[in-house]
Amino acid sequence: MLSNFRRAAVMVAIASAASAPALAQIKIAYIDPLSGPFANVGEQQLQHFYMAAERINARGGVMGQKIEIMPFDGKASPQDSASALRSAYDKGARYVFQGNGSNVTAALVDGVNKGISRGDEPMIVMNYSAFDPDMTGIKCNFWHFRFIQNVDMSMNAITTAIAARPEIKKVHQLNQDYVAGYQAQKAFREMLPKKRADIELVGDDLVPLGKVKDFAPYAQKIKASGADTIMTSNWGNDLTLLIKAIKESGSKANIYTLYANTIGVPTVLQDTGIDTVFSLSEWHGNVANNKTEAYANEYKKKFKNDFLLLRVNTAMDMLVEAMKQANSVKALDVARKLEDMKFQSDMGEVWMRKDDHQLQQPLYVSTFAKVNGKDIKYDLENTGVGTKTAQLISAKDAMLPTACNMQRP
Numbered sequence: 001m002l003s004n005f006r007r008a009a010v011m012v013a014i015a016s017a018a019s020a021p022a023l024a025q026i027k028i029a030y031i032d033p034l035s036g037p038f039a040n041v042g043e044q045q046l047q048h049f050y051m052a053a054e055r056i057n058a059r060g061g062v063m064g065q066k067i068e069i070m071p072f073d074g075k076a077s078p079q080d081s082a083s084a085l086r087s088a089y090d091k092g093a094r095y096v097f098q099g100n101g102s103n104v105t106a107a108l109v110d111g112v113n114k115g116i117s118r119g120d121e122p123m124i125v126m127n128y129s130a131f132d133p134d135m136t137g138i139k140c141n142f143w144h145f146r147f148i149q150n151v152d153m154s155m156n157a158i159t160t161a162i163a164a165r166p167e168i169k170k171v172h173q174l175n176q177d178y179v180a181g182y183q184a185q186k187a188f189r190e191m192l193p194k195k196r197a198d199i200e201l202v203g204d205d206l207v208p209l210g211k212v213k214d215f216a217p218y219a220q221k222i223k224a225s226g227a228d229t230i231m232t233s234n235w236g237n238d239l240t241l242l243i244k245a246i247k248e249s250g251s252k253a254n255i256y257t258l259y260a261n262t263i264g265v266p267t268v269l270q271d272t273g274i275d276t277v278f279s280l281s282e283w284h285g286n287v288a289n290n291k292t293e294a295y296a297n298e299y300k301k302k303f304k305n306d307f308l309l310l311r312v313n314t315a316m317d318m319l320v321e322a323m324k325q326a327n328s329v330k331a332l333d334v335a336r337k338l339e340d341m342k343f344q345s346d347m348g349e350v351w352m353r354k355d356d357h358q359l360q361q362p363l364y365v366s367t368f369a370k371v372n373g374k375d376i377k378y379d380l381e382n383t384g385v386g387t388k389t390a391q392l393i394s395a396k397d398a399m400l401p402t403a404c405n406m407q408r409p
Contacts, residue, residue, distance in 0.1 A: 025068040026061075026329055028053070029088035029096045031081050031108065034073040037210040038100055038236040044263050045129070046071055047303045048312040049097060055295075056316060062323050067316075076100055076210060078107035085111045085123075094121060094331045095319065097312075099129025099148070100236070101209075102180040106135065112143045122331040122409075124338075128315055131258075132180045133187075136358040140404035143331070145338060145357045147315040151180055151233065152400055153363075154280055155187035157393050158231060158256050161278065161365050163195035168254070172203035172227035174218060174242065176234055181206060184233035202227050210238060215245035222251065229254040240264035247272050254278070261366065261387055262308055266380035273368040274385065283310035283347055284366045284387040285378040291346040296378070306380050314345045314359075318352065332409065350395065356404035363398045365391040 030049055033042040046069075053067040061067060070093055074081035081104045088096060098108055105127050112123045125144045127135065133150040135141075149157075162168055173188050175181035185204065192199060202225040205218060212218075219242070222230060230253050234242055239259055246255065247268070254276050259265070261279040269277060285296060285306070296307035318341055319334070326333040340354035350361040369376045369388040379386040 025092075026065050026095075026323075027068050027070055027088075027091065027093040029070050029072055029085070029091075029093035031072045031074040031084045031088065031096055031098045031104075032100045033076040034071060036075050038076050040263055041236045042073075042076075042100060044303075044305060045099065045309065045312070047305070048299075048307070048309045049316070051299050051302065051307075052313050052316040055313075056320055062320050062329070063327070065329070067320075074098065074100075074104060076104065078103050082107045082111045089115065089120065089123060094123050094329070095126060096123055097126045097128055097315070099127060101178070102130040102132030102135060102183075103178055105130040105132070105144070106139070106179075109135070109141050109144045113141070116143075122335075124331045124335055126315055126319065128309070128311055130180065132183055134179075134183070136356040137403045138405075140356045140402075140406055142335065142357075142406060142408050145315075145335075145352060145359075147311045147318075147359045148282070149280075149361070149363060149398060150358060150400075151183045152187050153398055154233070154258055155184060155191050156400060157280055157363055157365060157391075157398060158278075159188065159191040159195055160393075161391055162192065162199070162229060162231070162256060165254075168196075168199060168229045170200045170202045170225070170227045171229045171231060172205075172222045172225050172253075173201070173231040174203075174205045174207060174222070174234065175232060176209045176238055177206040178209045181209070181233060188231055207234070207238065207242075210236070212238065212241065215242045216249070218242065219245035219249040219251065222246065222253070223249050227253050229256065231256045233258055235259045235262070237264070240268055243273075243277070244268045252276070260368075261380060263305070263381075266368075266383050266385065269368065269385070270383055271368075271370065271385050274370065275367055278365055278367050278390060279387070280363060280365055281308075282314075282361050282363060284364055284389070285380070286369075286376050286386050286388055287347070287364065288375075288389070310346060311359075311361075314343070314350060314361075317345070318343050318350075348395075353399075353402070355406065356402040357406075358402065360395045360399050362395050363393040364389055365393070 072084035
C-alpha cells in the first residue's frame, strides 16, 4: 500500500498534470534519503519541493515550460546517490537538489565533473542543507551552489549566542561522525574560546551517523560532565533520539542545535524545550512580518505537517529567475546568472556570493514558546508549542570570508 506521503505526492503530480496543458518539462532531480534511518527527513523535504514546483507551475512555469520534480532515493549514501545522479542525467535532469549529508554533496559534485570530462552536458548541484564549509571553501566548484549557511557560519552564530549568556559556564558538544560533524566540532572548539575564554568545554563526542538507536549512555555522560549547555549539529533521528535521551536523563541543560524545530523533535520536547532548546534557521513560523504565513498554512493543509524550509522556495525561485535572465535552461547559462544574483526573498534581500556560491542571508536563533495567539500564533507538530525569535542575525553579520579559488569554465 502507498504511504500517506506517497499518496500525497501522486495526488500532487496528478493535479499538476490535470490543471495545465501538456508542455515541455524542466526536469529537476531530488536525490536524498527516501528509505533507511533518514527517510522521514527526506520525504518531508521532498514535499517542500513538490509544493514549490506546483506554485511556480501555477504562475505559468518558466518560459512556457513546467517544472517536474523527479525524486531518487540516495539512501544518504555517496555511492547510491552517485548512481542516482547518473539515472537522473539519463532521464533528462540537469539540475539536482540535495541536502542530507555533505559527503553525498561531494560525491554528486564529483559525479558532475566526471560526466563533463566524458563529454556529458553539465549539471548544477543545488545544495539546500549540507553544510561542510569546504564545499564553498577550498573544495568550491562552479557547478555547486549552497542555499543554507555553512557550518562555520552556523557555529559563529551559535557561539555568539552562547557567549552572550554569562550564566553559561560549562559546555558539552556532540556531533555526528562524518565530514560536516568534524567541521562543526572543529569550528566550535576554535570559536567559543575567542568569545568567552572562561567557558569550559567539559565533553566532546562524535557518534556514528544514523546507527545509534539508544543515546542514553551519551545523555548520562553529558549529565555527569556537569554541562549546563549542550551544542549539537546532529540532524534527523540522530537529533530526535539524542534530545529524547537528554530529557529522559533529567538534565536541565540548554541545548543549542541547528535543527530542533524539524521533524520529530517538537513532539519529543512538548513543553520541555521552552526557553532551553534552540535552533538556527533562515526562517521560522512566528517571525515578525511573516510574508510566508499564507503559504505555510497552505502547505500544512495539503501535507498535514509543518512548512519549515523557506530556503527551498528561495532556491527554486532563484533558479527560475536565473533561467529567465539567461533566456535558457542550459546549466552553464543559468549558472552564470545565478552566481552573484541578489534576490528579494520573503525574509529580505539574499545574495549568492560569486566568489564561492554561498548564499548570504539573515539567520534566526529561535527557541520554543507556548502558542498565545499573538506573537506565537503557530505551533509545531500540533504540540501547542511553537518557536520565537531569540536573536536575529543580519546577512552582513552572518557572512564569513571564503578560501574559495573558483575555477570557471
